[in-house]
Amino acid sequence: MTMPYKPDEVYRHGATRDAEDEQLVGAAFGSLPVVSCPDEVVRRIEQAVDRDGDAATTVAAAAAADSKTVRRRATRPRQAVSGRLGIGLGAGLAAAAAAWLLLARPTAPPEATVARTDGVTVVAAAAWRDGNGPGRATREAREGLALATRLLQRSEQIVFEEALAKPLPGAVRQSLRRTMSLVQGGRG
Amino acid sequence: MTMTRATFDELLRTQKDRVYSYALYVLRNREDAEDVVQETFIRAWRRCDAQENRAMLAFLNRTAHNLCIDAIRRRRRTGLRIVDPGAVDVAAIPGPRTVADDPELKLESDDRRRVLLDALAELPPEDRSFVVLHYFQGLTFREIAAACGGQTSTIKVRVHRARGKLRRALGETPSTRIQEG
Numbered sequence: 001m002t003m004p005y006k007p008d009e010v011y012r013h014g015a016t017r018d019a020e021d022e023q024l025v026g027a028a029f030g031s032l033p034v035v036s037c038p039d040e041v042v043r044r045i046e047q048a049v050d051r052d053g054d055a056a057t058t059v060a061a062a063a064a065a066d067s068k069t070v071r072r073r074a075t076r077p078r079q080a081v082s083g084r085l086g087i088g089l090g091a092g093l094a095a096a097a098a099a100w101l102l103l104a105r106p107t108a109p110p111e112a113t114v115a116r117t118d119g120v121t122v123v124a125a126a127a128w129r130d131g132n133g134p135g136r137a138t139r140e141a142r143e144g145l146a147l148a149t150r151l152l153q154r155s156e157q158i159v160f161e162e163a164l165a166k167p168l169p170g171a172v173r174q175s176l177r178r179t180m181s182l183v184q185g186g187r188g
Numbered sequence: 189m190t191m192t193r194a195t196f197d198e199l200l201r202t203q204k205d206r207v208y209s210y211a212l213y214v215l216r217n218r219e220d221a222e223d224v225v226q227e228t229f230i231r232a233w234r235r236c237d238a239q240e241n242r243a244m245l246a247f248l249n250r251t252a253h254n255l256c257i258d259a260i261r262r263r264r265r266t267g268l269r270i271v272d273p274g275a276v277d278v279a280a281i282p283g284p285r286t287v288a289d290d291p292e293l294k295l296e297s298d299d300r301r302r303v304l305l306d307a308l309a310e311l312p313p314e315d316r317s318f319v320v321l322h323y324f325q326g327l328t329f330r331e332i333a334a335a336c337g338g339q340t341s342t343i344k345v346r347v348h349r350a351r352g353k354l355r356r357a358l359g360e361t362p363s364t365r366i367q368e369g
Contacts, residue, residue, distance in 0.1 A: 034205050
């Protein structure tokens with residue numbers, strides 16, 4: 001029987017080969033020295049640790065001094081859906097009213113722009129809105145106001161005299177006359 | 189609860205050289221290794237809540253491993269070569285006090301070590317870290333898996349492959365050849 005290899009080389013197979021490599025590489029690494037860490041590095045490490053210690057002490061003291069209970073502010077209750085709808089509806093209505101007022105506002109009559117703030121201007125403006133021209137509106141307004149003033153003067157005089165059981169004071173009558181003269185085209 | 193200052197001081201005193209050597213051999217850059225050591229121990233002080241020595245060492249290994257990988261990737265992004273074969277930082281590291289332990293003198297006097305370090309630098313970053321943790325730090329595959337994440341079998345395979353590359357780089361004739369008689 002012929003053996004394929006010499007008996008003394010059997011051990012070189014498999015695990016034995018690995019063991020040799022392991023031994024060789026291990027020996028090579030074993031020859032590497034352990035290198036001393038520089039003192040400068042050690043000093044930097046110790047300084048960093050010292051700083052951490054000081055910082056930790058400061059933080060702990062600050063935390064102990066500030067350890068009172070902090071009350072959290074209550075969160076605002078969430079608004080109901082109906083409430084939010086009401087607010088929205090109100091805002092919508094307000095916007096619609098503002099738009100309507102802007103669009104429906106009558107055009108200012110020419111005489112309303114002049115500096116006459118008495119009743120004539122007001123009534124003329126009303127006549128203007130009825131479709132009359134400026135002159136007719138003003139005339140109608142003056143006539144209407146004169147009639148009204150006379151009626152008022154008379155009726156008020158009667159009412160006051162009946163109520164007071166005596167004639168109206170001169171100041172009141174004077175005021176009424178002034179108003180009537182203004183209405184009838186006096187001082188504008 | 190983090191460790192006490194006395195525990196940290198003891199950890200720093202006993203492990204600083206080991207972590208620094210690991211970072212130096214993985215990164216082959218003294219400044220980067222110093223940064224890794226510094227950041228590793230500062231993180232241990234701030235974050236490590238382990239009480240047992242084994243857990244503390246695992247934290248150190250995991251942190252140093254992650255920081256080394258980050259440093260390598262950061263250098264890749266910036267386009268810098270991780271290792272310059274013409275300027276080996278390991279040869280310029282400040283050695284221990286005695287001449288016999290001076291790594292610079294040792295590296296210059298021992299070509300095998302230089303070849304090993306050069307071959308190590310050619311490995312992928314994670315494999316490099318695994319190999320150093322296993323062969324230099326003496327961690328088992330299970331401990332490496334626990335520290336760096338991943339499955340033990342995966343790490344074992346990667347270390348095995350890396351070992352083959354190192355073995356070839358060391359210039360030894362593979363012993364797998366069967367001399368037929």
